[in-house]
Amino acid sequence: MSEKDKKYTVVEAPEGYSAPGFFATTLDKAVGLARKNSLWPLPFATSCCGIEFMATMAAHYDLGRFGAERLSFSPRQADLLMVMGTIAKKMAPVVQQVYEQMAEPRWVIAVGACASSGGVFDTYSVLQGIDKVVPVDVYVPGCPPRPEQIIDGFMKIQELVGNEPLRRRYSPEYKEMLESYGIKIDK
Amino acid sequence: MINKQMEYNTLLQKLKDKFGDSILSADDAADFFTLVVASDIIKQLISFLKDEQNFIFLTDLCGIHYPEQEKELGVIYHLHNLVENKRIRLKTFVTKGNPQVDSIVSIFSGANWMERETFDFYGIDFVGHPNLKRILNVDFMDYHPMRKEYPLEDATRSDKDDRFFGR
Amino acid sequence: MKTINSEHHLDLTKEDEKVFSTLNLGPTHPATHGIFQNILTMNGETIVGAEQTIGYIHRAFEKIAERRPYYQITTLTDRLNYCSSPINNIGWHLAVEKLLGVETNKRIDYMRIIVMELARIADHLICNSVIGVDSGALTGFVYVFEEREKIYEIYEELCGARLTTNLGRVGGFDRDFSAVAIQKIRDVMKDLPKVLHEFEKLLMRNRIFMDRTINVGAISAERALNYGFTGPNLRAAGVDYDVRIQEPYSSYNDFDFVVPIGQNGDTYDRYCVRQTELWESIKLVNNALENLPEGKFNAEVPAFFMPPKEEVYSKMEPLISHFKMVMGEIDVPEKEIYKAVEGANGELGFYVVADGGRSPYRLHFRRPGFIYYQAFPEMITGAALSDAILTMSSMNVIAGELDA
Numbered sequence: 001m002s003e004k005d006k007k008y009t010v011v012e013a014p015e016g017y018s019a020p021g022f023f024a025t026t027l028d029k030a031v032g033l034a035r036k037n038s039l040w041p042l043p044f045a046t047s048c049c050g051i052e053f054m055a056t057m058a059a060h061y062d063l064g065r066f067g068a069e070r071l072s073f074s075p076r077q078a079d080l081l082m083v084m085g086t087i088a089k090k091m092a093p094v095v096q097q098v099y100e101q102m103a104e105p106r107w108v109i110a111v112g113a114c115a116s117s118g119g120v121f122d123t124y125s126v127l128q129g130i131d132k133v134v135p136v137d138v139y140v141p142g143c144p145p146r147p148e149q150i151i152d153g154f155m156k157i158q159e160l161v162g163n164e165p166l167r168r169r170y171s172p173e174y175k176e177m178l179e180s181y182g183i184k185i186d187k
Numbered sequence: 188m189i190n191k192q193m194e195y196n197t198l199l200q201k202l203k204d205k206f207g208d209s210i211l212s213a214d215d216a217a218d219f220f221t222l223v224v225a226s227d228i229i230k231q232l233i234s235f236l237k238d239e240q241n242f243i244f245l246t247d248l249c250g251i252h253y254p255e256q257e258k259e260l261g262v263i264y265h266l267h268n269l270v271e272n273k274r275i276r277l278k279t280f281v282t283k284g285n286p287q288v289d290s291i292v293s294i295f296s297g298a299n300w301m302e303r304e305t306f307d308f309y310g311i312d313f314v315g316h317p318n319l320k321r322i323l324n325v326d327f328m329d330y331h332p333m334r335k336e337y338p339l340e341d342a343t344r345s346d347k348d349d350r351f352f353g354r
Numbered sequence: 355m356k357t358i359n360s361e362h363h364l365d366l367t368k369e370d371e372k373v374f375s376t377l378n379l380g381p382t383h384p385a386t387h388g389i390f391q392n393i394l395t396m397n398g399e400t401i402v403g404a405e406q407t408i409g410y411i412h413r414a415f416e417k418i419a420e421r422r423p424y425y426q427i428t429t430l431t432d433r434l435n436y437c438s439s440p441i442n443n444i445g446w447h448l449a450v451e452k453l454l455g456v457e458t459n460k461r462i463d464y465m466r467i468i469v470m471e472l473a474r475i476a477d478h479l480i481c482n483s484v485i486g487v488d489s490g491a492l493t494g495f496v497y498v499f500e501e502r503e504k505i506y507e508i509y510e511e512l513c514g515a516r517l518t519t520n521l522g523r524v525g526g527f528d529r530d531f532s533a534v535a536i537q538k539i540r541d542v543m544k545d546l547p548k549v550l551h552e553f554e555k556l557l558m559r560n561r562i563f564m565d566r567t568i569n570v571g572a573i574s575a576e577r578a579l580n581y582g583f584t585g586p587n588l589r590a591a592g593v594d595y596d597v598r599i600q601e602p603y604s605s606y607n608d609f610d611f612v613v614p615i616g617q618n619g620d621t622y623d624r625y626c627v628r629q630t631e632l633w634e635s636i637k638l639v640n641n642a643l644e645n646l647p648e649g650k651f652n653a654e655v656p657a658f659f660m661p662p663k664e665e666v667y668s669k670m671e672p673l674i675s676h677f678k679m680v681m682g683e684i685d686v687p688e689k690e691i692y693k694a695v696e697g698a699n700g701e702l703g704f705y706v707v708a709d710g711g712r713s714p715y716r717l718h719f720r721r722p723g724f725i726y727y728q729a730f731p732e733m734i735t736g737a738a739l740s741d742a743i744l745t746m747s748s749m750n751v752i753a754g755e756l757d758a
Contacts, residue, residue: 044382046389046411047754048436048518058499073384090325091389091410094381120429123414124332124341125324144517218452218691245582247692247703249718265692265705272600276692297582300728323409323757332417339417
């Protein structure tokens with residue numbers, strides 16, 4: 001079999017039962033498959049990591065291949081909040097406000113050392129990690145992380161999205177977690 | 188070299204003639220001409236330098252804190268004569284109890300934010316500034332962080348384990 | 355003055371009862387590259403006033419610098435104007451060398467010129483392509499970022515990092531340019547003119563782009579000088595002040611290059627000045643590379659230069675100097691200096707007050723972005739909102755430089 005005849009798998013099919021004419025799987029898996037390949041990120045770029053994100057979106061590393069072609073700067077239309085760069089204490093309420101405005105389901109990725117834990121800047125004005133104000137799903141270390149690392153973080157988010165149970169966002173544990181951050185839940 | 192020395196001597200003479208005792212010291216040993224002046228004539232001095240000596244460019248304005256001096260807080264101005272390519276540094280010191288310096292926003296519009304930054308970091312009150320409030324730190328901060336008595340880290344942090352940080 | 359209401363004979367207001375609305379632009383906004391807030395007061399579509407808030411990324415560099423030894427402050431300077439970190443790094447090293455009185459040989463100077471001009475190219479590429487993006491032309495950005503990737507590869511070869519480079523040491527570099535690095539620089543300099551020509555064909559004489567940028571956000575030379583503008587923004591307003599020419603450092607006076615000047619100080623002039631500076635930087639890199647003299651790649655500054663590890667483990671003097679350096683028992687004169695270099699945005703100055711110890715007593719960064727961004731309300735009063743966006747992106751405001 002030559003190189004040209006090899007079949008390319010664009011997306012791995014979830015587990016399920018298939019026969020000629022149909023494919024049966026659970027609803028979670030089907031919805032997760034659709035969601036994970038069409039995540040709309042909100043690039044919350046504050047500093048140097050933002051420039052590495054611009055490099056990731058450009059033609060060389062191309063985050064658009066993973067479905068994140070349409071960047072949304074409006075939180076109402078975004079799924080994934082990518083916080084890239086240092087968050088100062090002045091900016092922390094803004095991050096929380098943007099997170100509150102996003103509709104469920106929403107995920108957060110903290111890109112860079114500063115967003116994960118304050119980074120090099122252990123000072124009076126820098127928030128030591130955004131997980132003090134919003135719940136974070138994936139942390140990407142680096143100062144700044146290479147585009148390959150950002151894409152790796154994005155793929156881990158895709159894993160989380162693909163395997164998420166549908167009722168997770170309505171469970172009492174989730175509500176409790178949001179309340180512990182002081183995040184208001186819209187009804 | 189000698190020419191520069193003569194130029195600075197003539198400039199110093201002119202300043203001494205005009206301002207007399209308010210010029211506290213003048214120094215050419217640093218990289219360029221440095222003057223320490225009393226804080227009440229700083230605005231007239233800068234105005235004189237801009238209008239009559241061609242120092243038309245304000246390069247920088249910053250603050251400094253020397254806790255062991257009597258006049259602890261200082262403001263340091265760097266001016267640049269673009270016509271003859273000369274620089275000059277002016278320093279003026281005030282006490283912590285009465286940290287008032289005239290604002291030079293009416294002479295150089297660029298001093299606006301630089302004075303706000305100096306106020307934010309050192310607490311120096313610039314008299315006549317149109318909008319003297321904090322610029323880089325949060326508005327409700329109640330101390331001036333660059334003063335030497337305040338620490339770098341956030342004093343209210345509770346999650347750092349002292350064992351790992353050698354304290 | 356006819357208002358739209360009076361034309362349509364709506365039962366509304368007298369002449370002077372205008373309704374001003376407030377529009378919040380930022381801090382998170384796609385067009386503000388970096389986080390700063392502008393609260394605009396608008397009269398319909400026209401901007402009447404702007405109130406700015408910055409400090410959303412204040413990381414207290416100046417306070418951190420009072421704790422760090424001189425050679426560790428380089429990592430802080432990286433993050434000032436992070437689009438062109440090597441210029442900040444080398445500027446800091448020049449400042450420390452001025453403090454210590456260290457002279458560098460020609461090879462080091464030319465190597466520094468190559469690195470700084472590459473960084474200037476990278477910064478101007480971002481700025482100009484982003485002006486295009488903000489006016490709706492996304493293609494230029496994608497073409498030009500590929501070239502920036504190639505410059506990143508050169509940085510990787512020189513120092514290991516792509517963006518926040520921490521390049522060089524006080525007194526020179528930690529390693530010589532390898533043959534791979536020189537070949538990569540040559541390749542990039544060969545390919546860059548073609549890409550730049552393509553980029554220029556997209557925007558520079560494009561009718562839509564010119565209509566959107568000519569006479570937009572103009573500032574006169576007198577106002578620009580009064581505000582303390584430097585760099586391409588000042589040169590676009592007509593004043594030929596370039597620190598590389600006024601106070602040459604690192605052997606820039608060995609080279610012959612043009613400093614472009616604009617006429618009106620509007621957005622189109624800023625774009626063209628940066629574009630011309632790109633071509634001049636390419637010439638400088640080529641010249642410096644052709645005439646790179648032989649020599650050592652670091653000056654003799656034993657107090658700041660870690661000796662090679664093999665010697666530290668086997669000989670006595672390198673071990674002692676390594677120990678002294680890390681412990682901070684080095685001789686630094688007690689004086690104050692101000693050193694300026696021509697950053698991508700203008701005069702980047704370092705005011706160092708040294709007290710003889712390991713860290714400076716006071717370090718102040720004269721950040722060009724902080725100083726010229728003050729003029730933004732004056733430049734956009736009377737303009738439409740879309741003009742304000744273009745003015746902001748043509749001024750190249752980098753948040754790291756604003757807040758430090």
